[in-house]
Amino acid sequence: MPKAHKYVYFFGNKKAEGKSEMKHLLGGKGANLAEMVNIRLPVPAGFTITTEVCTYYYSNKNTYPKKLKNDVLKALKNVEKTMKAKFGEADNPLLVSIRSGARASMPGMMDSILNLGLNDTTVKGLIKKTDNPRFAYDSYRRFVQMYGDVVLGLRPVDKTDEDPFEIMLDRKKKKHGFKLDTELSADHLKELVAEFKSAIKKKTGHDFPNDPMEQLWGAIGAVFSSWMNDRAIVYRQLNHIPSEWGTAVNVQSMVFGNMGEDSGTGVAFTRDPATGDNLFYGEYLFNAQGEDVVAGTRTPNPISDLKKENLKIYKELISIRKKLEQHYKDMMDVEFTIQQGKLWMLQCRIGKRTGFAAIKMAVDMVKEKLISKETAISRIEPNQLNQLLRPIFDSKEMKKAINKNKLLAKGLNAGPGAASGRVALSAHDAEEMASKGEKVILVRIETSPEDIKGMNASEGILTARGGMTSHAALVARQMGKVCVAGCSALKIDYKKRNFTVDGKNIVVKEGDYISIDGTTGEVILGKIKTKPSEVIQVLISKTIEGKKSSVYKTYASLMSWADKIRTMNIRTNADQDDQAENALAFGAEGIGLCRTEHMFFGDDRIMLFRKMIVADTLEERKKALAELLPLQRKDFYSIFKVMNGKPVTIRTLDPPLHEFLPHSEKEIKKLASALKIKVSVLTSKIESLSEINPMLGFRGCRIGIIYPEITEMQAQAIIEAACKAKAKGIKVKPEIMIPLVSHINEFKLQEKIVRSVAERVMKKKKMKIDYLVGTMIELPRAALTADQIAEHAEFFSFGTNDLTQTTFGLSRDDAGKFLPLYVEKELLQNDPFEVLDQTGVGQLVKIGTEMGRATRPNLKVGICGEHGGEPASIEFCHNIGLDYVSCSPFRVPIARLAAARAVIFSNDKKVKKIK
């Protein structure tokens, strides 16, 4: 037996039994209806049957708790009293709507019934009340149609089937030569009511109930039943809504916006949901019902027109707008109806908004002292910041292009922003075209480190293969380039210099214009105008002053609050001084990952580096390294100079050596002649370096262990650059990071090399540099033996890209065959390369951190994988106590915000739970 719960909550007459905090019991709609009543807004009276009744219904063979009937009757009496009308009364009938309302919004998934309470008697009363027979019979017709469908089950058998009521309606119009429903007279509608009823009887065997009370219980039952219809079940699965939550049922007095020219209906937002501007925003129609506003058959008027048309109602709405914002402290979305000159509020909820608007409103509301800074920050999804940072397409132009069928394909939204340009099918072509002043989109099957210069010359990068953390995606994000990756519909033919698109009869040639949207993954044929971000113009291009940009001021306020709240440091992954400069502009507090290998890809260096790789003797190798030394030193110096005292974590050589060697016959020939060796010798060298699983092969510290001279050169370049900087009065904090350590002995060996080189250099330069030697934790074994490793390593940086690969046994380069399907089928909730897998990989990060700090309590611990820029992952990093996250420059603001949110959520359990 269930406890004697309260099953029915009345609202109306300036007080309600419920309130907005009772969403779990009353559903979102019911709770907000109650709340509106509580703050004295004009709401048609009604009552909510709780979600507990739904739960009871399903666990008790579709029956109700005993006391429910009485409770409903009692509430109904209250409604009658408030609305001064009586349910089923011939003269003055009360009509009600019955609507579902779950804890989470499930738009359109469940059933509703309007105008309930009408029958052949009460329709007369309605005519009397409104003096409008056509309106009354149209309402009656609509009610019978809805009831027949929802409650009595006369509905299309499948999708191809037509709605039987619509067939009858059409027949009626045809008969009289009408085109529009509105041409039908009251009598026609009356006939239809009868025809509908007899069709129901004939097709379903059910009599249409004339007793309003019978109608009511039938409708309540139908709404509860609709919680388990197929659409609703699928929707809940997709949106992770537990079926145990159940739905509430709202029974509310009907009000009509179509009772004549003194009636109307509208929707409004308390602020502009697109721009966030503090303006009342909405639309209305006179003599219309809500569906007319939505359907677009008539063009609604902007809410500001109401001022002229009905100042009283307008003023009332303005005052309600203020009341709502003062009460809810947020931008609200409302529906209202004007019935014969009286304003009724039918619904209110937190309004949906663009990212841009979310930020603007949150910041404005702090300034208006409506909300706290913490609340502002907790309301902005960090990724929404992208809308402030990235160039975007002009949305009208975009719509036009899509209407013209110019959308070619969709790939992964790997690097946000929008870019238009001519197709270049090789990095070399991209550079050449860019040098002529063309805007270029580099289109490749996949990119490799050799393409870096071409990528840099392009506006955006589009690849046919590879995931969110493929080479193209990683580098693009670091460079701040727009990128659509893994667009598998593209079939690129390098020989023919063009590409085709699966399922489209189109050939895009090199030089043709395309546009890519890295925020949505869309690839569009032709050129679409882009808008640059104001924030970028202030921070990076410096084409406008901060003071002149209100968007920038909004951004700056938000960021300053986030910085005050967050406790984690935010660093950046940057390999070059210009990247470091961008990152500083975005607020980076250090470099968490400087990949030295990227420095070898310049024209002057790649040859030297290749010479080093193909060297047969230690002597040859050392000679090549000696030539690389001054170049590396210069790189490090310029980075130290930019970072001036902020910590810079430099990783020693990591990728497999074969990544630096060419693979095509032509390029091999070229290299052989440049190196003055035989092609066959070079070929066999390349072959000997080729690997079956390069990800698990000869890379990371393994290279430095077999060729200690490489680590020596790099350590020397770092410490010499540091000395040079220090001599010029620049502060330096180098942190030398050994990659891919699996066993403490590997670290010890590399650390010894670094320290002895550093000692030697410092002695020679007669200087002391404060430097650290630490390691990347990117293999499960390193995390599991972190206690041993921390005996020697002064810092840890979790390389969660590789750690994810090894923990899952999943190559991000090869996962394209199955990972998308995994995510689609919800085998995995997220792509683990995008969002840190907290259960598995995260467990290793946690274990590694705890074990490391057990040995070395002051161990500095950070993360430098791509997850360092992903909000949920950042929150996890905060919760397990990391000192910093490091991400690509353009994600630094997002990380700052996410880190602040992590503090707020972990301090405020309540907020966390709701989230």
Next chain:
Amino acid sequence: MPKAHKYVYFFGNKKAEGKSEMKHLLGGKGANLAEMVNIRLPVPAGFTITTEVCTYYYSNKNTYPKKLKNDVLKALKNVEKTMKAKFGEADNPLLVSIRSGARASMPGMMDSILNLGLNDTTVKGLIKKTDNPRFAYDSYRRFVQMYGDVVLGLRPVDKTDEDPFEIMLDRKKKKHGFKLDTELSADHLKELVAEFKSAIKKKTGHDFPNDPMEQLWGAIGAVFSSWMNDRAIVYRQLNHIPSEWGTAVNVQSMVFGNMGEDSGTGVAFTRDPATGDNLFYGEYLFNAQGEDVVAGTRTPNPISDLKKENLKIYKELISIRKKLEQHYKDMMDVEFTIQQGKLWMLQCRIGKRTGFAAIKMAVDMVKEKLISKETAISRIEPNQLNQLLRPIFDSKEMKKAINKNKLLAKGLNAGPGAASGRVALSAHDAEEMASKGEKVILVRIETSPEDIKGMNASEGILTARGGMTSHAALVARQMGKVCVAGCSALKIDYKKRNFTVDGKNIVVKEGDYISIDGTTGEVILGKIKTKPSEVIQVLISKTIEGKKSSVYKTYASLMSWADKIRTMNIRTNADQDDQAENALAFGAEGIGLCRTEHMFFGDDRIMLFRKMIVADTLEERKKALAELLPLQRKDFYSIFKVMNGKPVTIRTLDPPLHEFLPHSEKEIKKLASALKIKVSVLTSKIESLSEINPMLGFRGCRIGIIYPEITEMQAQAIIEAACKAKAKGIKVKPEIMIPLVSHINEFKLQEKIVRSVAERVMKKKKMKIDYLVGTMIELPRAALTADQIAEHAEFFSFGTNDLTQTTFGLSRDDAGKFLPLYVEKELLQNDPFEVLDQTGVGQLVKIGTEMGRATRPNLKVGICGEHGGEPASIEFCHNIGLDYVSCSPFRVPIARLAAARAVIFSNDKKVKKIK
């Protein structure tokens, strides 16, 4: 201040202050000398200065504890009394030897001095006592030479330098036209003594000490110093002997076997160390010193001859032999000297032995009631069993071949045993040559699944690339083939059909004979006779009866004891009925891993399988699968039949699909025409399946998730085969294993497929099959989320090969570039693919087991990686509570023994500590 320790332990006169358990204090030699005295063996009296003095010496600037001098004097008095001679006395001088003796044997690493106590006076006494001036002066000469070298430091400067004493000796012989030392007279030797002394004075500045007491302390100091000489330090590092252990110093009365024809010397083993036969085994020489027996300048006589030559001594030795074995309960290695008719025992220690002898002796000693079964088992290193199982080369022939410079190279000892045959450079050639009755050695750069038939046709497999767990090694061990892998000195030229060897001027052509030793890794040019193992003849070939083979009887006894003691089950990895049959003969209790993919490599199947892979539609794929179904069913049926009721774990398809497709142009053409598709279509299919990191790619359950119809077919084949077997009265216990699970959802999806197919089949056949569905834990994430996985999986099998790869981030195919160096440089103590890395990978196995059992207490947990056949890893598996290990058929006996040892060691902490 050190505590008042006892620093000196006397032995002699039928009682000793020490005993054999005091090795840590007295060293091995000192402890056993004491023990021999305690059991009343005739031992020349002496005393041992403890290892604590050594420790004191090094922590106190090379000084001794104060009381040491007195203690030594007291002990020396005792020796004098016992031996009835006086140290330094002119008439009846006591001579002593000074020898090092550490806790662990460090043969030849430290210094010894013999004949100490001689000077110009005492040498006269020695002449008087022996009536042999030449003997006396020769002893004196040897003493001065040794003392000059060891104590006073007159020695060769480096390796190229000649011994200065030998130069003088040679000069003396030359002067008199002698060739042998024995031609020198007493006077010549007397002259040499004087010349040696003056050379010492001249070269080192030291006077040779005439005072025996000064000699003694000089020698003691020199022995302690030698603990820290370079050789000793390197040896300790290599053998993991802590330098804190220190060495003891043994001072013992000299006895001489070269005092005439009534004197002699010998070494003996209480049983035959090569065969283990219970026979007194040894050699002796009359009128000789120990070094003469060892040096091989004279040919010693077998100990049995002594019976004729000196029955009294012989009987005395026989009785000592018995006493020693009764006392030590083991085969002992002794040195003895007969001085003027009296027998003296100079040393005794546990005798080294072949694996064969170790087993024989241990089993015999149990039967003789000398030791317990547990002791017998703890004395046999499991790998020694290989000597009972594998064919071996005739050792004399082998020696001959090596002397003739026929040793070509050394690779990894990947599949034990010995094999000779003609070189075949392709699997096809191997098959063809074998079909003509030739014995074949398949020589490949590396092998692939396509080579399986050729491998099976060969006696042995030799590869130039790949490690201990490469494809060649894995398959060879499973087939019981001899295998030498990763022999990188081989340069194989498939076009020229030959191979060359680095650093050797030799070309080995296809068809030439070579021999490979998979126990040592040696590759020899030419044919060497092999001996088949008797145990194999009984168990597998059944060419002799068990009762007729004493070796088999020994083996059978040992195994029966091991089976009684062990608690873990031993299963086997077998893919075919014949392998399963072998494994059963070796005592397997089930199949722990049946790799279904190996079943697809038959001629009739590979085409069908390839058809399935290249299928473009579900329909085509299902059609190909339907053709494979009856073949798989037949395979499973025949395995169930062989295993009759023993559990059979069958893994669903695991390897990447591209492994089944050809890669050479020629083969692609062939396949395309067989499949009736265009070459270009097939090529693009192969390309689309190619992966950057196949190890981390589209394989394991990922295939079954994308193509559920494959899992369906396999489940159907398994359950149908089980039904067929059951119908014929065969018991069946199928365990269906899902590979490469990283997330519980993957398992759930595959489990659902398996169970629904099983239900369908059982319903149709109207039968009930008891089957389990479980998973391989071979990814770190699976181990870390084992609690979730165990909610559904009914068993776990740790795939430690892949788990090692992912935990270390190390591809076993690519590790050849650095892993050997890692092991060589002791960055890693072992190749983690050979010996389970307990700290890292083992931690995951432990975590996974504990978490899994927390959810499902009766979870069956095993291991089926290669480590399942490696003794140390098996011990680990026992200690963390696994239910079974599974290994290749030929390692089953080894695993049975190792599992028994694990029980003994974990029960008996003492044994464990000593180990």
